[in-house]
Amino acid sequence: MDWYMFTEELARMQCSPAGPLMDIKLTSGELEEIHLPHFLCLGGVEAAHNAVRLLHAQDSGVYLETCTVTQHHASLLQPSLSLLGPVYYLLDLLSPKVHCQLLLFYQRTTILKLRTYLVLNNQEHIDAIHKQEENWKGERIKRNSTVGSPLRLGDTFHVMTSCPSKIDPGEVKLVPDKVGSMGNFCVVSFNIKHPEESFDVQVKRPQHEDPIWKISVEKEDYSPPSTSPNLHSTSSSTKTQTVDLFSTFDELQEKELKRFKAYLSLENMEGFERIPRGQLEKWDATDLATRMTERYEKEGAVRMTLTILRKMELNDLANRLEESITLTGQ
CATH class of the missing domain: 2.60.40.2660 (Immunoglobulin-like)
Structure with missing residues (x-):
């Protein structure tokens, strides 16, 4: 599951994820208690423990529930199951x-x-x-x-x-x-x-x-070096790379392309420098392929594109891009 679907709710609640978001179902019986993992190091500070909540998403809305926090888990007694994940209040834990x-x-x-x-x-x-x-x-x-x-x-x-x-x-x-x-x-x-x-x-x-x-x-x-007899020149490789990316972006629907650009504007995406949202809004599919290749070089542009497509659950499109790169010797 992806926290992306709760971007607006997290911003409104001034919270940030503290662990994975899980879709939990119980096939039979009753659940007395659930323990969800978190990655925070809170020590013995009570105020820090009080800053952690469990986000609970149901058909009726999104809620924050008080939980018991241990060193590695946030626990909840007699939970009603659906989407659950630990979060923390940004104002209470500025730099945890x-x-x-x-x-x-x-x-x-x-x-x-x-x-x-x-x-x-x-x-x-x-x-x-x-x-x-x-x-x-x-x-x-x-x-x-x-x-x-x-x-x-x-x-x-x-x-x-x-x-x-x-x-x-x-x-x-x-x-x-x-x-x-x-x-x-x-x-x-x-x-x-x-x-x-x-x-x-x-x-x-x-x-x-x-x-x-x-x-x-x-x-x-690490394994011994391998050689490839059919290496392309750098200029030819980069040109082919840009065409592959353009073909991929051209298959995105308008909303999908907008979401793809939203990921590119995020800090820490694949370790590369973010692209300001104002620049991204002006680019169509052709501009996006060209600018990404110029900015991140061919390997980085493909790596970031594959990661974002899979985060968007567009796995078929990602696989086709990956296959086309492999076939052309990239």
């Missing part, structure tokens, strides 16, 4: 601490491509990242993914390696997730032409000496 994980994936072509995800400790988000990487043929480098200490929403972080690499973006910011079930994660991509036998990957706060997370990547952690 959250539990996070760091996931590292790689792709090996003529160079080593790594993607590092700083993600809330939310299994729904983590599963979505794994599914996305599966579609991209990414492989997980399995290391301890838990960030030792809670992080504060709004903090900025840098990802770096001990060997020369091209890193994009240079820094990421962990921001509240207000609309998307997968929106709250930071992704940093970096390309390494000549990886060393082993090298370190670490995540640090600016002006802090100690990293919040650090691992050593060994040569056996």
Whole structure:
């Protein structure tokens, strides 16, 4: 389920999601109590616990229910089941601490491509990242993914390696997730032409000496390089890429295109810089394909498009785009 459907309600209530939104049904019997996971680190502060509620969506409307909050769950006695999810009041928790994980994936072509995800400790988000990487043929480098200490929403972080690499973006910011079930994660991509036998990957706060997370990547952690005899030139590849995106956007209905643009205007979408809503409103499908390719380069434009299409549950369209990119050797 996607928090997107409650964007207006969350804004009106001045709340932000604190965990997954679940559609819960009971086939038989009675439910005495339900425990829903959250990613907040509240400590023993009573005021912080009081800022957490369960959003309950029924046919009659959307309500906030008082709940009991433990270290990792929000519980409710004798609940009436439908759509349920934990939220917190933004005015009471301006910059809460959250539990996070760091996931590292790689792709090996003529160079080593790594993607590092700083993600809330939310299994729904983590599963979505794994599914996305599966579609991209990414492989997980399995290391301890838990960030030792809670992080504060709004903090900025840098990802770096001990060997020369091209890193994009240079820094990421962990921001509240207000609309998307997968929106709250930071992704940093970096390309390494000549990886060393082993090298370190670490995540640090600016002006802090100690990293919040650090691992050593060994040569056996990633597969040997593969070669492709039919590589396209960069200019030809980019041109084909833009045509594929245009064909995809041209299939969107007016409301779907408007919703797609709304996602592009969000902070932290795929770790890329947002596009101001005022610019997006002026662009048709052709402009959108061209501008996204110019702004995010071909790989980033496709990656963001596939993510948004799947968030919109337009999986068939996403699969066709992905297939067309694969067939043309992108």
